Amino acid sequence: MTTAPPFRIRIPALGIYYVGLIVLLYLPIAILFLFAVNAGTVLAFPLKGFTFDWFLRLSESTAVLKSALNSLGVAAGSSLVATLLGTMVALVLTRSPFRGKAILFGLSVLPLIVPFVVLGVALLLLFRAFGIGLSLWTVAIGHSIVALPYALLIVTARLAGFDPRLEEAAMDLGASYPTTIRRIVLPNIVPAMASAWLTAFTVSFDEFALALFLAGTSPTFPVYLFSQLRFANRLPVMIALAVLLTLATLALLLLAERIRRVE
Amino acid sequence: MLDRRPTFWALTLPPLVWLGAFFLTPLAMMAAFSTRPDLRGRLMDPWVPSLHQYEVLLSVPSYGRLLAISAGLAFVVALCATVLAYPVAYYLAFRKGRRTGTLLILLLLPFWTSYLLRVTAWKFILGSSGVLNSLLLYLGWIREPIEALLYNRQAVAITLVYVWIPFAALPILAALQRLDPSLLEAAADLGAPPVRRFLRIVLPLSLPGVLGTFFMVFIPTVGEYVTPLLVGGSRGSLYGNIIQDFFTKAANWPFGSALSMVMLVTTLALLAVAVRVVDLRRFIE
Numbered sequence: 158m159t160t161a162p163p164f165r166i167r168i169p170a171l172g173i174y175y176v177g178l179i180v181l182l183y184l185p186i187a188i189l190f191l192f193a194v195n196a197g198t199v200l201a202f203p204l205k206g207f208t209f210d211w212f213l214r215l216s217e218s219t220a221v222l223k224s225a226l227n228s229l230g231v232a233a234g235s236s237l238v239a240t241l242l243g244t245m246v247a248l249v250l251t252r253s254p255f256r257g258k259a260i261l262f263g264l265s266v267l268p269l270i271v272p273f274v275v276l277g278v279a280l281l282l283l284f285r286a287f288g289i290g291l292s293l294w295t296v297a298i299g300h301s302i303v304a305l306p307y308a309l310l311i312v313t314a315r316l317a318g319f320d321p322r323l324e325e326a327a328m329d330l331g332a333s334y335p336t337t338i339r340r341i342v343l344p345n346i347v348p349a350m351a352s353a354w355l356t357a358f359t360v361s362f363d364e365f366a367l368a369l370f371l372a373g374t375s376p377t378f379p380v381y382l383f384s385q386l387r388f389a390n391r392l393p394v395m396i397a398l399a400v401l402l403t404l405a406t407l408a409l410l411l412l413a414e415r416i417r418r419v420e
Numbered sequence: 421m422l423d424r425r426p427t428f429w430a431l432t433l434p435p436l437v438w439l440g441a442f443f444l445t446p447l448a449m450m451a452a453f454s455t456r457p458d459l460r461g462r463l464m465d466p467w468v469p470s471l472h473q474y475e476v477l478l479s480v481p482s483y484g485r486l487l488a489i490s491a492g493l494a495f496v497v498a499l500c501a502t503v504l505a506y507p508v509a510y511y512l513a514f515r516k517g518r519r520t521g522t523l524l525i526l527l528l529l530p531f532w533t534s535y536l537l538r539v540t541a542w543k544f545i546l547g548s549s550g551v552l553n554s555l556l557l558y559l560g561w562i563r564e565p566i567e568a569l570l571y572n573r574q575a576v577a578i579t580l581v582y583v584w585i586p587f588a589a590l591p592i593l594a595a596l597q598r599l600d601p602s603l604l605e606a607a608a609d610l611g612a613p614p615v616r617r618f619l620r621i622v623l624p625l626s627l628p629g630v631l632g633t634f635f636m637v638f639i640p641t642v643g644e645y646v647t648p649l650l651v652g653g654s655r656g657s658l659y660g661n662i663i664q665d666f667f668t669k670a671a672n673w674p675f676g677s678a679l680s681m682v683m684l685v686t687t688l689a690l691l692a693v694a695v696r697v698v699d700l701r702r703f704i705e
Contacts, residue, residue, distance in 0.1 A: 171511035175523070178508055182530045182586065185541035188551055192544065242435040249431045261432070264439055270691055271447070272643025274660040275680045278667045279446035282453060282677070286464050302443050305435075334427045365536045366646050370667070379536045386540065386650075403533045410532050414525070 193397040198390050211397035218394050224381035225398060228362050231293050231377055235300035236357035240350055242301070243308025248342070251316040252324070266306040273366035276302070281370045291373030299367040304357035311356060315349030348416050355413035359406050378402065447684070454677035473678035483662070483679065487686065490659040493573060494641035497580045502633045504581070505588035512589070513596035524593070531586040539650045542579040546570040546651065571653025579651050580641060588633045595629025596622070628698060635694035642690065643683055659683060
C-alpha cells in the first residue's frame with residue numbers, strides 16, 4: 158500500500174481533495190451530533206445553546222429505549238444464524254470439491270444483489286401466506302438472510318489463506334473429518350468468525366429497508382426513528398440515542414477490524 | 421472420503437434449507453402471486469394463473485417510465501460516485517508514508533454509521549427550515565428559504581452519491597494496489613510524460629476496479645426506496661417506492677408482485693451484464 162511510485166504525481170493536490178471529501182463526508186454526521194446537544198428542537202441557525210438535556214431525558218423515554226433493545230436482540234440472533242450458516246457454506250466451498258459449487262456460492266451471495274424492497278415484500282407475502290404474524294422474529298429472519306453473504310465472504314477469505322495441508326496431516330494421523338474440523342479448522346477461523354459476527358451484527362442493527370416491511374407492532378430502532386421523524390419535539394431525544402448508538406457501532410467495527418488484523 | 425460425506429451434508433443442508441425457506445421460497449411465491457388475476461378471496465385461495473397484472477403494467481406507460489428514470493438516476497449516481505471516489509483511491513494507493521491504513525478507515529467509517537441516519541441528516545440539511553437555508557438566511561445571503569432543495573430527484577441523487585462515496589473507493593483502490601510500479605518506471609524511462617503515463621497505464625489497468633465500483637453502486641441503487649422516501653417526497657419517488665405503495669397503502673399485492681418481478685428481472689439482467697463486462701476485462705488483462 159505504501160510503495161512509492163517511481164514517478165512524480167501531484168500528491169499535494171490529491172491530499173487537499175482527500176481532506177475536502179472527508180470534511181464533506183463527516184459534515185452531515187457532525188450536524189446530527191450538533192442536533193443532539195442543541196437546546197432547540199428545530200435544527201436551524203442560530204443555535205439555541207448547548208445542552209446535555211436530551212441525553213438525560215433518554216432514561217425517561219421508554220419507547221425509544223425499548224426499540225433499541227429490540228434492535229439489539231434482533232441483531233444478536235440474526236448475526237449468530239448468519240455467521241453459523243455463512244461459516245458452513247465457506248467450509249464447503251473452500252474444502253470440498255463438488256459440482257454445483259458455483260450454484261451454492263451464487264445462491265449464498267444473491268441476497269446482496271436482490272433489491273431489499275423486493276426481498277422485503279416477498280418475505281411479507283411468505284409470512285402472511287403461512288399465517289405467521291409479524292414480529293421481531295420475522296425481522297431477524299430477514300436480517301439473517303441479508304447478513305449471510307457478509308459472513309460468508311469474511312470467513313472464506315480466512316479459509317483461503319489457511320493451509321489445507323494441516324487438515325490433511327490431521328487426517329493422515331487418524332483424525333476423522335468432523336474431528337479435524339473441530340480441532341484444526343475451527344480454532345483457526347474463530348477470529349474470522351468473530352469478525353463476521355460483528356459485521357453481521359452491525360448490518361442488522363442499522364437495517365431499515367427490510368425491517369419496515371417485516372416489523373410488527375414492536376419496532377426496531379431504525380423503524381421507530383423513521384416513525385418519529387415527523388414529530389419535531391421528539392426528535393432530539395431520538396438523535397441523542399442515535400449518536401450514542403453510532404459511537405457504539407463504530408467501536409464494535411474497529412474491534413472487528415482489530416480482531417481480523419490480529420490473525 | 422466416506423467419512424467426509426455425512427460431514428458434507430451436515431454442513432450443506434442447514435444453509436440450503438434456510439436459504440431455500442426464507443430466500444428462494446418467498447421469491448418463488450412472489451412470482452406465482454404475480455400471476456393472480458384479481459384480489460378476490462383470501463390470500464392463499466387457489467387462482468387460475470394469468471398474465472393480467474403484467475398486461476396492466478405494460479398498458480400504463482408511467483410504470484415503465486419510472487423504471488427508466490430510476491435506472492437513469494442510478495446510472496448518474498454510480499457515475500458521480502465513481503468519478504468522485506477515483507482521486508481518493510489514487511491518493512491512498514500512491515501516497516508515501518505510513519498511516520495510509522488509518523486514512524482508509526477514516527474514509528470508510530461513515531459507510532458503517534447508520535444509513536437511515538445519514539439520509540436523515542440530509543433531510544435536516546436541505547429542508548426549507550433546515551440547516552442550509554437557515555444558515556443562508558442568518559448570514560443574510562438569501563431573503564426567503566429556497567424550497568427547491570428538498571423533495572425532488574436532485575436531493576435523492578445528491579444524498580445517494582454521498583452515501584456511496586466511501587464504498588466506491590474500495591474496488592478502485594484494490595485495482596490500483598495490484599498495479600506493478602515497474603510498468604510506470606519503464607514508461608518514464610522511455611520518456612512518457614506523467615499525463616500520458618496516467619492515461620496509458622494507470623487508467624486502463626484500474627479499469628476493472630472502476631467498472632466494479634460502477635456496477636456495485638449502480639445495481640443496488642436502481643431498487644432504492646428508502647432515500648426517496650426520506651428526501652424525495654412525492655416528486656422524487658422512484659420505482660421501489662411504487663412497489664412499497666402497492667404492498668402497504670394500495671394493498672394490491674398481485675400487482676405489487678408483478679412490479680417486483682420486473683424489478684428483480686431488471687436487477688438480474690444488469691448483474692449478468694456486469695459479470696460479463698468485468699470478467700471480460702480481467703480476461704484481457
